[in-house]
Amino acid sequence: MMMTFQFFLLIALSFKVVSTNTLPTNEEYLNITNLDEILQALEKQNFEVAKWRDLCLVLGIYKPTLNGIEATNQHHGVDRCLQECLSSWLSKADKVKQKGGPTWYSLIVGLRNIKEINTADKIHRNKHSQEHPACEIFERYTSDSSIQKNLLSLVNLLYGEKIVKKVLWPKDGRELLQHIGNSICVNYQILEAFGVVLQQSPVTMSIGRNILKEYKRRFPEKKDVTSSDNKNVHFVASSDLNFTKLRGEFADAIFDINQAMIDKPSLQELYQYLRWGYKHLRPHLRDCENRADILNLISEHSSLIDIGLLESIVFKFNIEEAKPAIQKYKENVNKFRQSLRHVLDEKFFHRHLLQSETITFSIDQDVDGITLKDVEKLIKAAFKEHAPCIRVHVISESNSFTVTCSFPLLLYEEINLAAMENIEALKEKGLQRLTIGFNTVYDKACEQQLDTEDDHCSQSIHSGRLEQMAIYISVKQLNEAHDKEDHTSTNSYLDMVSSVSSWLLILLILFITTIYVLVKPVLTDQKREAKSTQETLDKESQAHLQTNIEETEQARDTNDKELKRSDSDGADAAPHTWRHFKRAPKEVIIIGSFGNHEQWKLPGTIVSPKLIPAGVEGFYENWIVQEVESIVEIYKKDPANYELKDIPEKGESRQFYLDKIKSLFENCKKDEALIYYTGHGEKDTGNWCFEDGVISFNDIFELYMMHFRGKSLQIVSDCSYSGKWIHDCGKKLDEYGILSCGHKTREQKMLFKIFTSCLPHEEATLLTYSRKGIRYSEEDKGVLIKYDEEIKMEPAQKGQYPMHVDFRHIHCYKMPGDQCELDSTCTWEDRLCKKRERIVFLVDNKHDKFPSWYYLLISGDTFDEFKGKQDQESIGVEEATKYGKVLYSGPGQNPSSDVKKKLNLRFDMNTYASYKFTDC
Known part of the structure; x- marks a missing residue:
């Protein structure tokens, strides 16, 4: 019966579209800059260069590519062939990505596969293990034969937690281990997730625990902020509400209780009580060899606000010496139950969370009116008698x-x-969304979108439910199989009865959800047909892009088109506030570039000062000082949201300001920072110019990644060519493989928002942006910044077009907690293209019986020529491709709505460099 169900489940899973993203990466793949280092390592460790073809084949380079390299370099020898081959590998050519990408780990595995064992071992020992301690830990513990034998049974969990990129069903665990090793080599944090996954199997539990111990020793967690004074300004500073103090008291309570339990209860009594009273602890108990192990297990399953497990043991066995410690700690915890405001974003339970073991509640209520006790009541209302097994990790405000x-x-x-039984009671408490693992139990937004054409919500919910079920079943089977070995015949019989009941219940749940997904489209056909009729527009107009763009436009557009909030709190876009990143107070530094740039000695740098409008007389430097003073006054009017840290000094150097920026990042007590620059810009780059050099976006990006990653950084740049920085930011995100949606930037913790006073090819005009582009609004009670519309001083040589991009903004149609819809084609380069390119829809009727439609991307430089030729005579796609490239194509004359949606997700039609759609 179990095998039948598992087979059915695998068939169901095969129909769902899945993501291939891995966990957020903290380390980059090797790239072309590492080529010399790799060649030296191979030479030093006596790699047999004649095997270059064998090595590159196992690394993922195709044979035709190798033939081309050999033919091109036949007069230069095998050394040159190896160099060119590794260059292709580092560039991720051919099938390199599917082989794990260019990492030291994949190189070592490749060497071993071609029998270069000594070379592989020496590189691993002398190079890889030193620079990648996570890989060294992984290899040390996965050499255990029990890992390879039992890893396949955890494949659903490894896939669901995105430790491996795709579901693999190899004959043994070796291939699976290679994929995991490559992932860890790219991102050491995956090692922690892997350790937690191993703990789900009784056979590999002790190995998982040892990996986690070693991981915590080699990669200690950053210390939490030591005082509420260091939290956001909305926290109340009070010595009575100091989380560090509470953690100390928690440690004291655990220690005192453990000391009181040295002699009582007995090891056997403790084991039996936990085994029969706490079903979820049974797998862990098998790994406990003595009393200390059991007490440590109990401590690990207690949290800052819940020591109920310890309390139950103390009162069950009447341990009088431990009762005062329990009572004292509960009194301390009660101080934190008064308001959620005091405990926002604090970790109550320190443990790596697997997605499959995570519950999230989204509640539509004001935090200030809720207490921690209300949250505990909410959990009890949802899960009833199972509530004691639920651990609160963190409470955050959205x-x-x-x-x-x-x-x-x-x-x-x-x-x-x-949860399903109690969902109506939870909805009355303001429940917006509830997820248990990958299963979305309830989503109010999906409930309101039942009439959507593609019905993505129900498909997503159904696939998530199947995925969670597959993980649960595989882990349940592992533990039940192990139970049968340990139990007596009586216990085995009881477990069998329980197992049969569980499988019947699971089948019933799957049957209901499958019927729901199959029947629901039928019930909504009339609504869909009505909507489809309503959306039919004139085919000669811009109808080909209107579908699916409207929702995005609603999220971006506001009623006040001239001035927008510099902090997107979503107030002007109420229907889609979830797209915006939550507004938060900021620490601000203002940077000014002063002095006569003509006297600066900056080789290779062309300084472009601001244009001086007609009628403005006097020294340029004096006007810059006036600009800075006006900006300072604007931000001073909103002290609640902007805390000014530094005001520019005259004549300071590039290094002086880099140090200031670094200090801001390191010491910022708020969740956001703002850097405002006004002054000279470098021609064509928009870099900030000083007497001793320039500050580029890359300079700030590197400081951000080292000292501020995970917090929001807002940059306002008022100089000539400043718009180039928006493209520099997009280029950086593309280099890191981050797709063009806020889902991805939030997930990867790269949170940028950039305002610039002009376009990438424009010069800025003195006093224009500071006087007409930014102001404090009494009506809105906030600082407003203009963008997407020309501003200029009168009289002035010309105007300028300010820009703005919030890289945290969600562009797809999924909620913040959902999986992003974007695929690998959606790059920031496409969304923020430098040229005004055009998206052209073309129907090729050269073959009347078999017409085809095409979307082409045509450069603005060649578009007029293309349009002129098209006006003279209808041209086919073969000729049209001379002017641009094909993005999407298909048979017939009308693309599907799915293609139009992909087009809009990839190419934002509403950015400053919007792609002009032309129906030829």
């Missing part, structure tokens, strides 16, 4: 507030059923 909890995966079946 449009309302979100509670993130963990639950034991083995209890998924019971917890999910309890």
